[in-house]
Amino acid sequence: METITLEIDGKKVETAKGTTLLQAARKAGIDIPTLCHDDRLAPYGACRLCLVEISRNGRKRLVASCAYQAEEGLVVRTETEKIVRIRRMIVELLLAVSATGPLQALGQKYGLKESRFKGGQPKCLLCGLCVRYCAEVKKNNVTCFVGRGIERDVVFLSDLSHTLCPVCRECLPLCPSGTLYSLYLKGYNGAPEPGSNKGV
Amino acid sequence: MSKLNSAAELKKFRQDILAGRDADKLCVTICLGTGCLACKGDKVHDAFVEEIRRRGLEDRVDIRRTGCHGFCEQGPLVVVFPKEICYLKVTPADVPEIVAETLVGGKVVERLLYAGPDGRKIVHEGDIPFYKHQTRLILGPNRLIDPTRIEDYIALGGYSALAKALFVMTPVEVLDEVKRSGLRGRGGAGFPTGTKWETTRNAPGEPKYVIVNADEGDPGAYMNRSVLEGNPHSVLEGLIIGAYAIGAHEGFIYVRQEYPLAVANLTVALEQARGLGLLGDHILGSEFSFDVTIHRGAGAFVSGESSALMTAIEGRVGEPRLKYIRTAVSGLWEKPTNLNNVETWANVPAIVSKGAAWFNGIGTEGSKGTKIFSLVGKVRNTGLVEVPMGMTLRQVIFDIGGGVSGGKEFKAVQTGGPSGGCLPAGHLDLPVDFEELDKAGSMMGSGGMIVMDEDTCMVDTARYFVRFLSEESCGKCVPCREGLKQMLGLLDNICAGRGRDGDIELLEELGEVMTEASLCALGATAANPLLSTLKYFRGEYEAHIKEKRCPAGVCKDLIRYYIVPDKCQACQICARSCPAGAIAGDKGLVHVIDQAKCTKCGVCLEVCPSRFGAVTKISGRPVPAPVAAGTKVQKRK
Ligand SMILES: Cc1cc2nc3c(=O)[nH]c(=O)nc-3n(C[C@H](O)[C@H](O)[C@H](O)COP(=O)(O)O)c2cc1C
Ligand code: FES
Ligand code: FES
Numbered sequence: 051m052e053t054i055t056l057e058i059d060g061k062k063v064e065t066a067k068g069t070t071l072l073q074a075a076r077k078a079g080i081d082i083p084t085l086c087h088d089d090r091l092a093p094y095g096a097c098r099l100c101l102v103e104i105s106r107n108g109r110k111r112l113v114a115s116c117a118y119q120a121e122e123g124l125v126v127r128t129e130t131e132k133i134v135r136i137r138r139m140i141v142e143l144l145l146a147v148s149a150t151g152p153l154q155a156l157g158q159k160y161g162l163k164e165s166r167f168k169g170g171q172p173k174c175l176l177c178g179l180c181v182r183y184c185a186e187v188k189k190n191n192v193t194c195f196v197g198r199g200i201e202r203d204v205v206f207l208s209d210l211s212h213t214l215c216p217v218c219r220e221c222l223p224l225c226p227s228g229t230l231y232s233l234y235l236k237g238y239n240g241a242p243e244p245g246s247n248k249g250v
Numbered sequence: 251m252s253k254l255n256s257a258a259e260l261k262k263f264r265q266d267i268l269a270g271r272d273a274d275k276l277c278v279t280i281c282l283g284t285g286c287l288a289c290k291g292d293k294v295h296d297a298f299v300e301e302i303r304r305r306g307l308e309d310r311v312d313i314r315r316t317g318c319h320g321f322c323e324q325g326p327l328v329v330v331f332p333k334e335i336c337y338l339k340v341t342p343a344d345v346p347e348i349v350a351e352t353l354v355g356g357k358v359v360e361r362l363l364y365a366g367p368d369g370r371k372i373v374h375e376g377d378i379p380f381y382k383h384q385t386r387l388i389l390g391p392n393r394l395i396d397p398t399r400i401e402d403y404i405a406l407g408g409y410s411a412l413a414k415a416l417f418v419m420t421p422v423e424v425l426d427e428v429k430r431s432g433l434r435g436r437g438g439a440g441f442p443t444g445t446k447w448e449t450t451r452n453a454p455g456e457p458k459y460v461i462v463n464a465d466e467g468d469p470g471a472y473m474n475r476s477v478l479e480g481n482p483h484s485v486l487e488g489l490i491i492g493a494y495a496i497g498a499h500e501g502f503i504y505v506r507q508e509y510p511l512a513v514a515n516l517t518v519a520l521e522q523a524r525g526l527g528l529l530g531d532h533i534l535g536s537e538f539s540f541d542v543t544i545h546r547g548a549g550a551f552v553s554g555e556s557s558a559l560m561t562a563i564e565g566r567v568g569e570p571r572l573k574y575i576r577t578a579v580s581g582l583w584e585k586p587t588n589l590n591n592v593e594t595w596a597n598v599p600a601i602v603s604k605g606a607a608w609f610n611g612i613g614t615e616g617s618k619g620t621k622i623f624s625l626v627g628k629v630r631n632t633g634l635v636e637v638p639m640g641m642t643l644r645q646v647i648f649d650i651g652g653g654v655s656g657g658k659e660f661k662a663v664q665t666g667g668p669s670g671g672c673l674p675a676g677h678l679d680l681p682v683d684f685e686e687l688d689k690a691g692s693m694m695g696s697g698g699m700i701v702m703d704e705d706t707c708m709v710d711t712a713r714y715f716v717r718f719l720s721e722e723s724c725g726k727c728v729p730c731r732e733g734l735k736q737m738l739g740l741l742d743n744i745c746a747g748r749g750r751d752g753d754i755e756l757l758e759e760l761g762e763v764m765t766e767a768s769l770c771a772l773g774a775t776a777a778n779p780l781l782s783t784l785k786y787f788r789g790e791y792e793a794h795i796k797e798k799r800c801p802a803g804v805c806k807d808l809i810r811y812y813i814v815p816d817k818c819q820a821c822q823i824c825a826r827s828c829p830a831g832a833i834a835g836d837k838g839l840v841h842v843i844d845q846a847k848c849t850k851c852g853v854c855l856e857v858c859p860s861r862f863g864a865v866t867k868i869s870g871r872p873v874p875a876p877v878a879a880g881t882k883v884q885k886r887k
Binding site: 093095096097098099101112113114117118119132135136139140143144146147166167168175176178195197198199200201202 | 550552567571572574719720721722723724725726727728729731732733734735736738739752756759760763766767768769
């Protein structure tokens with residue numbers, strides 16, 4: 051296996067070719083926050099929390115570390131002032147969608163007491179973990195995105211859901227917003243869900 | 251039609267077409283572009299066919315259906331050759347007169363000519379100020395070509411650039427020529443075209459693909475549409491040449507579903523090109539083979555983004571994806587893929603024919619050639635405008651566009667489509683090219699240009715574009731989706747008079763993060779409308795927030811209509827016109843608007859005779875207490 055060397059936050063890091071910056075950083079004990087990332091799934095790059103700065107030939111740019119592959123000689127900084135500012139804003143935006151556990155922890159990390167943005171009932175954060183887990187790992191495609199822009203949403207396709215979900219339910223614990231279970235139940239239109247005694 | 255098997259056969263084919271034509275013969279050309287069709291251009295065409303048949307003039311007069319001439323506002327356009335007499339706003343009823351006077355009598359029908367602001371009539375299309383200041387390299391041929399007849403394109407020298415590329419130049423020479431020309435992408439980002447081609451050419455992996463981006467999702471933009479509808483072969487020829495330079499044998503034209511005429515004309519163009527051996531196996535008898543498929547897009551704005559477009563052609567939802575490996579290297583089905591805009595491709599044949607040096611001579615240091623703009627909004631002459639890069643905004647808006655319509659003051663021009671920016675009067679002398687527009691906080695985009703007058707509220711304008719983008723974003727990444735949602739909410743509040751201290755700063759902070767952190771260029775540019783209006787019209791935001799005042803008098807929640815008692819002459823027109831029945835008054839009595847009932851439709855202001863000028867808009871201060879019921883008007887002497 052070909053190894054490459056790069057520099058992350060001043061540390062020399064050796065990693066296998068093909069690993070992402072996130073993987074390389076975590077291996078070196080450097081923490082980068084993520085929301086939409088899961089090691090079992092293909093990089094998605096949607097939450098933008100994992101942005102890091104790379105520089106090459108004096109040119110700097112921000113990339114999603116969960117998706118960008120490590121390159122020989124790359125210089126990476128995972129927490130510049132700008133990155134912190136961006137993460138704080140993203141967390142602030144997400145807190146307005148759903149102020150659940152993982153988000154609150156992030157809020158604390160970035161010194162946010164409350165979001166300046168208007169929120170309401172917790173809503174789906176659209177990280178896509180459930181949709182992608184169902185499609186990529188389970189190959190079931192029960193959950194999917196509908197709509198676009200600010201109308202984007204996640205739904206369970208009820209026909210498939212009724213047969214496949216009661217015996218699986220593996221996506222439910224993945225949800226960072228705490229809204230997936232209620233989305234799942236929507237597919238039953240109030241009818242009792244088989245195996246509901248399992249609970250979540 | 252039999253296939254042409256060499257450059258010489260193409261040349262001969264062209265000579266035969268020209269030999270069969272008489273340059274002095276009368277020819278009536280009728281614009282059947284989408285704009286003119288909407289004004290019943292097809293009825294005008296049918297009337298000419300009928301009238302010419304009725305008078306037995308079929309042998310003496312040709313009729314040609316053409317694509318858009320650009321001056322759609324004045325359509326349907328009719329140009330009579332060889333004298334190039336240009337008639338505007340022609341109706342079927344005008345046709346017998348044109349036939350009798352012009353075709354038979356050789357005279358001009360004065361009343362159908364263009365009249366300048368000074369009333370002077372202009373006979374020739376090219377002398378009309380709208381056209382006179384333009385350089386129509388791409389759009390020019392539209393008026394000479396029936397897009398469903400490949401002969402018309404070949405008669406003008408069409409496909410000779412392809413022949414030159416195939417038989418006189420190597421692919422690398424073609425590539426170098428395009429590189430040296432300085433051509434940059436017309437789809438928005440202005441990426442150097444030759445460099446992009448080279449990346450795809452040199453990228454490992456076969457097959458390679460070339461694609462025409464004809465998604466054109468910007469509201470109000472229709473330059474790509476007019477080129478595809480009016481001169482499809484110019485795009486096709488550019489594409490074939492590009493494929494040859496890049497080493498691609500398969501291409502796609504991604505056209506939005508909403509462009510049926512473009513699809514129809516393209517389909518005919520592809521068939522005719524195949525019939526003549528200009529497309530397909532062994533083009534013009536050479537070793538080079540290439541063919542094209544039309545892909546109809548579902549018409550989402552974001553599908554115009556390169557990775558989204560390719561995902562859509564693959565049959566999945568057109569959503570941008572991470573592009574750390576460029577699509578030029580790994581695009582369609584993960585193969586090297588070169589995507590260019592319609593207008594970019596249409597520039598290629600002339601560059602190959604006339605050479606890089608010729609193209610380089612047009613435009614500015616960093617932006618070469620011409621650019622087509624769709625000039626719309628509060629400007630006298632709206633339509634499609636093609637000018638050399640570097641022309642100033644003032645020249646485009648005032649010399650070509652004829653200035654602001656309705657005698658109003660110029661306030662701003664919005665360039666670059668929904669994610670472009672608004673530039674104020676102080677920037678009118680800005681030369682229009684990629685760098686200058688970027689520096690000013692706007693962008694070239696695909697060439698939208700919306701002129702705004704003094705009656706435009708800039709906060710409301712920003713809100714309009716932010717709403718468009720919030721609906722058209724794919725919704726995948728957080729800064730773009732949640733950022734636009736919150737931005738829209740804040741702007742809604744400000745327009746409704748619920749703005750608070752700190753909103754401006756929050757919007758700025760948010761806009762910056764969207765620009766820096768979004769996944770694709772939609773999100774990265776989505777804050778432009780907001781940031782540019784904040785930069786140049788900050789005072790307007792402050793007035794909305796601090797004084798609850800809309801300076802342009804647009805935001806409904808911040809204005810009240812009020813009848814000035816001293817001026818009201820009790821003509822009763824406003825009371826009769828008010829759809830809400832909110833105006834009380836009687837003969838001889840001062841009229842009063844019931845603010846509780848008023849829906850702020852503004853009809854009273856519109857109908858109040860200007861010699862009275864009694865109805866006014868009030869913003870940022872309370873409405874004076876109503877006069878006592880039964881107050882008599884003060885009649886003017
Ligand atoms: C949201 C979005 C929409 C776009 N829409 C179009 C479009 O309708 N037509 C187009 O040619 N390019 C569009 N682009 C730009 C393309 O991504 C791409 O840069 C362009 O087609 C490349 O061609 P060019 O190099 O000839 O400009 C869009 C980009 C974004 C981010
Ligand atoms: S974890 Fe990388 S973008 Fe979400
Ligand atoms: S459609 Fe006729 S001039 Fe544009």
